[in-house]
Every structure is written in C-alpha cells, then in structure tokens.
Amino acid sequence: MPQTKKDLKDFSLDELNSRLKSLRVEPYRAKQVFEWMYQKGAKNFGEMTDLPLPLRHILSDKFRVLTSEIIKRQISKLDGTRKYLFRLDDNEAVEAVLIPAKGRQTVCLSSQVGCAYGCKFCASGLLGIKRDLRCGEILEQALGISRDIKGARITNVVMMGTGEPLANYDNVMKAISVMNSPYGFGIGARKITVSTAGYIPGIKRFMDEKAQIELSVSLHGATDETRSYLMPINKKYTLSELMKVCREYVREKDRIITFEYVLIKGVNASREDATALSKLLKGLPGKVNLIPFNPVSSFNFMPPSGKEVKEFQDILKNHDVNSTIRAQRGADIDAACGQLRLRETI
Ligand code: SAH
Numbered sequence: 001m002p003q004t005k006k007d008l009k010d011f012s013l014d015e016l017n018s019r020l021k022s023l024r025v026e027p028y029r030a031k032q033v034f035e036w037m038y039q040k041g042a043k044n045f046g047e048m049t050d051l052p053l054p055l056r057h058i059l060s061d062k063f064r065v066l067t068s069e070i071i072k073r074q075i076s077k078l079d080g081t082r083k084y085l086f087r088l089d090d091n092e093a094v095e096a097v098l099i100p101a102k103g104r105q106t107v108c109l110s111s112q113v114g115c116a117y118g119c120k121f122c123a124s125g126l127l128g129i130k131r132d133l134r135c136g137e138i139l140e141q142a143l144g145i146s147r148d149i150k151g152a153r154i155t156n157v158v159m160m161g162t163g164e165p166l167a168n169y170d171n172v173m174k175a176i177s178v179m180n181s182p183y184g185f186g187i188g189a190r191k192i193t194v195s196t197a198g199y200i201p202g203i204k205r206f207m208d209e210k211a212q213i214e215l216s217v218s219l220h221g222a223t224d225e226t227r228s229y230l231m232p233i234n235k236k237y238t239l240s241e242l243m244k245v246c247r248e249y250v251r252e253k254d255r256i257i258t259f260e261y262v263l264i265k266g267v268n269a270s271r272e273d274a275t276a277l278s279k280l281l282k283g284l285p286g287k288v289n290l291i292p293f294n295p296v297s298s299f300n301f302m303p304p305s306g307k308e309v310k311e312f313q314d315i316l317k318n319h320d321v322n323s324t325i326r327a328q329r330g331a332d333i334d335a336a337c338g339q340l341r342l343r344e345t346i
Contacts, residue, residue, distance in 0.1 A: 013030060029051070033048065038185055071087045073148065075333070083334070094141065097340070111161065112131065117232065120229070139175050164196065164202075189212040200237040222277040223276055257286040258287055259289065260288075266302075269304040288322065291337055292325070309325060
C-alpha cells in the first residue's frame with residue numbers, strides 16, 4: 001500500500017531524527033538521509049549506497065521518496081528564465097520559476113495550488129484555491145529545478161510563486177528549514193524570502209521565527225481605498241493594522257521589510273499615490289520594490305511608462321524612501337510576477 005507511506009521530504013531534520021529513533025535507527029542516519037536527498041539528489045533508497053542494506057529496507061518499508069514530474073518546461077529567449085510545471089500526485093499541477101543571474105540562481109516557489117486572495121492584477125488567484133502544498137511538494141519544486149540544471153547550486157529562494165505562504169505556515173516554514181539546513185540545501189536564511197499579501201496572523205507568527213528569513217509585504221496601495229480595490233484581503237486586514245504590525249516587526253526584530261508595489265497606470269501610479277506611499281512608509285526601515293505591471297490576458301490593466309515609473313521613484317527618493325525597480329524576467333513565457341496560474345494545460 002504505497003500511498004499510506006509518508007513522503008520522506010515531509011519531515012524536518014528534527015522530525016526525521018525522532019521518527020528514526022522510534023524505529024531504533026542510529027540518530028546520525030537522519031543527517032545522512034538528508035544529504036542523500038537534498039545534496040546528492042537521490043531519488044530512491046537504492047541510490048543511498050552508503051546506508052547499510054537492512055536500514056534501506058526499513059526506510060523503504062516505512063517511507064517513500066516522491067519525485068516530481070516536470071510536465072512542461074519553458075525557457076525564456078530573452079533572459080534564460082525557466083518556468084516549470086510540476087505534476088502533483090493528485091494530478092493537480094503547480095508552477096515554479098528559475099531566475100538565473102550573474103553568480104546567482106534564484107528559484108521562485110509556489111506554496112499553494114491556486115490562491116484564495118483574488119488580487120485584481122494577479123493570474124494566480126483567477127480560479128481560487130484548491131489546497132495547500134505539503135512540505136515535500138514545496139521542496140520538490142527546488143529539487144526538480146536543481147536536477148534540470150544538472151545540480152547547479154540554488155543560491156536564493158523566493159516564496160513568490162502561486163499562493164500565500166503565510167497561510168500555509170507550517171509546511172512553508174518546514175520546507176524553509178530544510179532549505180536552510182546545512183544537511184539540506186544549505187541556503188543562508190537571508191537568501192530566503194517569504195512574501196505575504198498582508199496576512200496579519202501569519203506575520204505575527206513569523207515574528208517569532210529565530211532564523212533571519214527575509215520578509216516582503218505586497219502593498220500595492222497607499223490608502224485603504226486603493227488597496228481594497230486591488231486586494232480584497234485589505235477589507236479584512238486593513239492598511240492601518242498592517243502597517244502597525246510591520247512597524248512592530250522592524251522594531252522587535254531589527255530587520256527591514258521590502259514592500260512590493262505593482263505599478264498600474266491610472267490606478268496606483270500617480271504623483272499623489274507616490275506622495276501617499278512616501279508618507280505611509282516614512283521612517284520605516286525598509287525599501288520599496290516597484291514592479292511595473294506585467295500583462296495578464298484576463299485583465300485590462302497597463303503599466304505606466306518608463307518615465308512615469310522614474311518620476312514615481314523620484315518622489316519616493318525626495319521623501320527618503322529607498323526603492324528599486326524590479327527588472328521584468330521571463331515575460332515571453334508568462335513567468336513574470338503575477339503571471340503564474342492555477343490551471344495550465346496538462
Ligand atoms: N501571496 C504572496 C506571494 C505571491 S508574491 C504575496 O502576495 O506577496 C507575487 C508577487 O507578484 C506579489 O508581490 C504580487 O503583488 C506580484 N504580482 C502579482 N501580479 C502581478 C502582475 N500582474 N504584475 C506584476 N507583479 C505582480
């Protein structure tokens with residue numbers, strides 16, 4: 001009955017340690033198994049050649065190692081960005097993106113199948129949410145990509161694919177602990193970013209995390225009116241509550257927050273919007289990542305012109321608010337921010 005066996009990638013190192021202990025296996029074996037799965041890319045127990053045979057039998061009796069199938073892979077001709085569609089074992093599918101840059105390989109991972117939040121500019125929420133991803137399914141996106149690029153090292157992770165990572169908190173944080181672990185992917189916490197649409201209960205939990213994981217908050221509006229129009233979540237978790245929690249976060253943790261702001265012509269990209277945003281963020285240690293809207297076929301929005309983007313940025317600068325303009329990557333294969341979907345053709 002293979003379906004009753006638990007996927008080994010659903011265990012954190014601590015959890016695997018205690019599970020193996022209960023099976024009377026020496027505790028250091030958990031680290032070895034981790035290294036096999038996450039560093040040497042073993043796809044089954046047979047490949048874990050330095051584990052004694054009886055141990056491999058115990059493992060294959062109790063667990064399975066699920067590997068993902070890449071059902072579609074697109075490579076951008078513009079910049080080498082790669083978008084992957086993975087099949088999950090219940091026949092759902094999920095997208096992830098590899099963004100290569102000089103000295104860096106960043107993966108953008110999904111946390112849920114679909115998204116519950118229905119932001120007006122984002123393709124990921126078009127069909128609502130199906131379910132959370134398991135920890136192993138999140139890790140498999142990174143492993144699948146790593147196999148596809150022949151084991152080249154993944155250096156950065158952004159939880160900015162489909163879904164709201166902080167609404168699937170336990171699975172996402174466990175997957176991050178594995179990516180961060182020296183026996184797992186060994187990626188430094190500061191190279192891992194969690195992005196939230198402003199799910200306040202999740203941000204409050206995140207505040208207690210010991211690891212120095214980066215936090216991004218998707219803002220997109222500097223008033224409740226604009227933000228609620230673009231992001232229905234703002235009706236429940238309002239801008240003033242959100243900013244209160246963000247200020248508490250930077251104070252308590254002594255860390256900065258990156259605020260993401262998609263610029264949409266005629267909606268949130270005017271000079272007045274820039275001034276309102278500057279006032280909202282005044283004195284808050286952080287920076288703004290301006291993202292000119294990426295076209296999504298179901299929406300009529302347009303990005304502002306390059307000149308307008310620059311003017312918006314200048315106004316922020318005049319108010320001492322740091323910002324960067326996010327370079328668009330993978331646009332020819334719909335792999336840019338906001339273009340990942342729930343239902344791709346399988
Ligand atoms: N739910 C989380 C994680 C997804 S991050 C969050 O909202 O933060 C996805 C990022 O892409 C967000 O900053 C989002 O606002 C941005 N985005 C979504 N649609 C976009 C579009 N059409 N053009 C540019 N950026 C977009």
